[in-house]
Amino acid sequence: MHAFDVLGDPVRRRILELLVDGEQTSGAVCAIITEEFRITQPAVSQHLKVLRDNGLTTVRPEGTRRLYAVNPEPLREVDDWIDRFRRFWTPHLDALATEIARGKRERRKQQ
Amino acid sequence: MHAFDVLGDPVRRRILELLVDGEQTSGAVCAIITEEFRITQPAVSQHLKVLRDNGLTTVRPEGTRRLYAVNPEPLREVDDWIDRFRRFWTPHLDALATEIARGKRERRKQQ
DNA sequence: CAACTCTAGAAGGTGTTGCTTATATAAGTC
DNA sequence: GACTTATATAAGCAACACCTTCTAGAGTTG
Numbered sequence: 001m002h003a004f005d006v007l008g009d010p011v012r013r014r015i016l017e018l019l020v021d022g023e024q025t026s027g028a029v030c031a032i033i034t035e036e037f038r039i040t041q042p043a044v045s046q047h048l049k050v051l052r053d054n055g056l057t058t059v060r061p062e063g064t065r066r067l068y069a070v071n072p073e074p075l076r077e078v079d080d081w082i083d084r085f086r087r088f089w090t091p092h093l094d095a096l097a098t099e100i101a102r103g104k105r106e107r108r109k110q111q
Numbered sequence: 112m113h114a115f116d117v118l119g120d121p122v123r124r125r126i127l128e129l130l131v132d133g134e135q136t137s138g139a140v141c142a143i144i145t146e147e148f149r150i151t152q153p154a155v156s157q158h159l160k161v162l163r164d165n166g167l168t169t170v171r172p173e174g175t176r177r178l179y180a181v182n183p184e185p186l187r188e189v190d191d192w193i194d195r196f197r198r199f200w201t202p203h204l205d206a207l208a209t210e211i212a213r214g215k216r217e218r219r220k221q222q
Numbered sequence: 223c224a225a226c227t228c229t230a231g232a233a234g235g236t237g238t239t240g241c242t243t244a245t246a247t248a249a250g251t252c
Numbered sequence: 253g254a255c256t257t258a259t260a261t262a263a264g265c266a267a268c269a270c271c272t273t274c275t276a277g278a279g280t281t282g
Contacts (some may be wrong), residue, residue: 008119009240013192020195026259043241045260064249064258072199079193079200081124084131086190088183120270137229154271156230175228175279 003074004081006054011037011047016056016070023060023069114185115192117165122148122158127167127181134171134180 007013011033018029030044048068051057056074060067118124122144129140141155159179162168166185171178 002121004124005119008116010113013115070196070199072196075193075196076200082186082190085181085183085186088181089187177229
């Protein structure tokens, strides 16, 4: 499943937003999502499973809690895909900025 | 419908790729997609409709042909969303590059 | 104008997705 | 050890996405 397919759901996008500043327990995520989207705990758990199974997050148990965190790799693929369209909104990058952007991409690919 | 939802389909992503270097007729897109994905012309036409209806492309009639082109706005939204995760894979941008990136975002928001 | 090309739409079938309720499992607490 | 908390899984269902075949309409060509 491509990262785009996983991101094609507003709940899953929101969950990732909640994880952007660091790991959160399933419960903490759940509290916010159930409130914002009016869905149940198992529904959230299923979305977390999709994120997990497709490598968008990592999980780490701590006692009875599960700590979820963003795994950036698949998001980087999305970023790479978008990259080819970037010239539409940044047509006249000056030489220096272009060079920096190019260098970033190169470094990314090498890793 | 959020751009991410539209992009959550491999056929539609491929169609946009085909349009990245300039406008193409429905027929030209169709020829490639039907061959690559083994789906029919109406199926491609329906995907084009989704792209069109959600502002991912523009269309321009020319005789009996329809010329499709990328409309970058919604892709920019995707880029903006991804932006918050970018620090995961570019953690130590030096001051200059950071400044350029920041400036780009600012300019984008003003437009 | 008849035949053909290009494209879109309508109607219908099917698999998938995302939800629900109910339940299981594992770990803390009294 | 019983009870509670935290999380995941199972089963079932409704809605939707995407496909197909068939057809319509607009424009071109002989």
